[in-house]
Amino acid sequence: MNQPLLDVRGLVVEYGHGPGLHRAVDDVSFRIPRGGSLAVVGESGSGKSTIARALVRLVKPAAGSITFDGVDLAGLTERQLRPLRHRIQMVFQDPYGSLDPHLDAQQIVAEPIAVRGERSRSVRERRAAELLDRVGLPRSALHRRPHEFSGGQRQRIGIARALASEPDLLVCDEATSALDVSVQAQVLDILGTLRREQGLTFLFISHNLGVVRAVSDEVLVLRTGRVVEQGPTEEVLQRPRDEYTRRLRRSVLEPALITGRKPREMVRQVAAARAAESAVAS
Template identity: 50%
Template sequence: MADNHAQQSPANPQPLLEMRDVQISFESSTGTVEAVRGVNLCIYPGQSVAIVGESGSGKSTTAMSILGLLPGTGKVTGGQILFEGQDITHFNNKQFEAIRGSQIGLVPQDPMSNLNPVWRIGTQIEESLKANNVVPGSQRHQRVVELLEEAGLPDAARRSKQYPHEFSGGMRQRALIAMGLAARPKLLIADEPTSALDVTVQKTILDHLEHLTQELGNAVLFITHDLGLAAERAEHLIVMHRGRIVESGPSREILRDPQHPYTRRLVTAAPSLASSRIQSAREAGLDTAELHSHGAESADAAPVIQVRNLTKEFDIRGQRGEKKLLKAVDDVSFDLRRGTTMAIVGESGSGKSTVANMVLQLLQPTSGSIIYEGQDTAQMSKKELFNLRRKMQVVFQNPYGSLDPMYSIYRCIEEPLALHKVGSRKEREARVAELLDMVAMPRSAMRRYPNELSGGQRQRIAIARALALGPEVVVLDEAVSALDVLVQNQIINLLAQLQEDLQLSYLFITHDLAVVRQTADDIVVMQKGKIVEQGTADAVFDNPQQPYTRNLIDSVPGLHIEIGTGANLGLTE
């Protein structure tokens, strides 16, 4: 067990925050659940600390206890939480309100549920300024604009008058960051602050946070499952597993030489670190086929989908003349080779999802063609299109929004089979059981409902559903971006295995280049609706032709970190 008090900071002997042997439990219908067991940690002024671990490891619970925001029946049942030497463990709500925001700020994880949909963004930030009494009334509006600019939002004055639904996920997250920093707290708790963001935006925001913390001397506690991000952004790393701290120490040291088997698993699974391994192996002239999910054996494979001069224009309401049409996709052409993975990468708004929706026949192209196995989909009859649906399936980004909450898991997976009249009831039941096995879910999950599952489990169900009809092409729209590294790694391996077993072709839509490095054979880079670069994964990563591509690659957190040797991570087996 690591000694977490070894975090001495000679310049500031007085810790800003200290947790001593903290225990947190929840009451459930079946009894007491111990969520956090004996956590010790120190954070000094101006220090950045990251807690990493998968969902359910207790990292968010630990962070929320500092703010007195434990959900439901959660209670600190043992130990002490000291903030600036004062014991805040059993503060009442009024006492917590006095330090929340002004002393300890929070950037929560999910931008959708943490912004009020009926209030303008500016009003919501103004509220946090008002609540913490930091800016006189007359200057609040100006301060809101400054905060939004600080958080990296262009055209902040206009944006402040908009509502959350008019913002992209990344923009909403920036608004939350502006709120968290509004009162200049001494400690900022950032709970997965950038999990919904593009790498370039993520880098901008994290650079900005770093700059602010250095300037203001405030400390940051990151809660994240992205080890690359944690290692790049935090000086000190705390690894949690099942409610306990299993390892703690300076970030780079832990990555170079992880001691605990669980930390080793995390380091092995982290996509950015895996990409960095692929990169350094290539630079050392080693064969990367071992590290890649599959090699170039399908280099001469015939295309299963050919996209030619695809264009999509949208009408903008209320605009006239040239501004009336938005070209979301502009003359895009590529081939998806059978049995391979093609990644379409780019920032939010680059048009990548629009391309995917046209390939899936969910959107009609303005011009251009999509040819599936030699046949132009625009010429297909209704019946042929219905059959095409069977051969082409999709796994969406948000595991919370893509499953019907009223359907049991069995019904979610069985529905496409019933719709396409596949097999008898008994055969369908057997197929659902087989699909659950394929995605490593217990068969008992059939009787459960989506709200009883974690995000990673829901995404497995979505994959099972996509595979139900035995498709040839699967479109993965940000399919692993919402998942923990270990779960993400399992799902990437699962997808690679399924691809090999079933000869699947994947169209992978993502902004996560670390995942692309691990999974893709070919890459198409999109910017503002156009393709700016395309080629094999190795060619694009080793020798990007465009500054835009280079910037995307350079923004991957942890890509340039020297990490432990293969021997120490058990990668030599």
């Protein structure tokens, strides 16, 4: 009963060959319990998205294990992996580029339902409409194409499409980074509700420590492919041990770097973070 849904051990991912070999992920390990949520944070190029792609086997690890519900995905052939793919779904960073521009919202969400074997068109369309409603899109949006939606609405379609596969694990790769602060909050609220009501397990990839509090139990901080800090979310955010983590937090809480409206809560976080750092320094 204590077995985690996802158990990653000694993960190594490399690109290139010979003198051009680059180790993007170097000996990374973590666990996520069923219904839990882990955020992997770090600057661009730290290896976060490579971890996400390795989990869904868009890239193959050079070493280590990725044990999902007792099965090591790292060593499976594509044929062996196929029955498990629907259980791990990904929400991508680009809410426009990841959607087929030739399909309307209902067709985009119905597609994974068809892949899973549902032959009835009416059943697929009804289920797709229910999922779009679940993420807060109105019925009037069913037959609109991606270019007719805002960025936040397109990301909701991406979430609904991922849910159509009935996953156990949802990997969100910078799912809010292209969105305004207020829209980020809406998408995070949807993800949090899905976790509470459906028991989904989350891996949340982000460069922003400020957005992970709403959806993560634990945080793993990554720098140039290696783990520099890991622990409960509040502990890492309030009392980071590593200077790299402290620098990340300072950049996240710098008002000049925040796009969109600066809510009062964000201003309070800035003041609290700076006061805490002053207390530690003294």
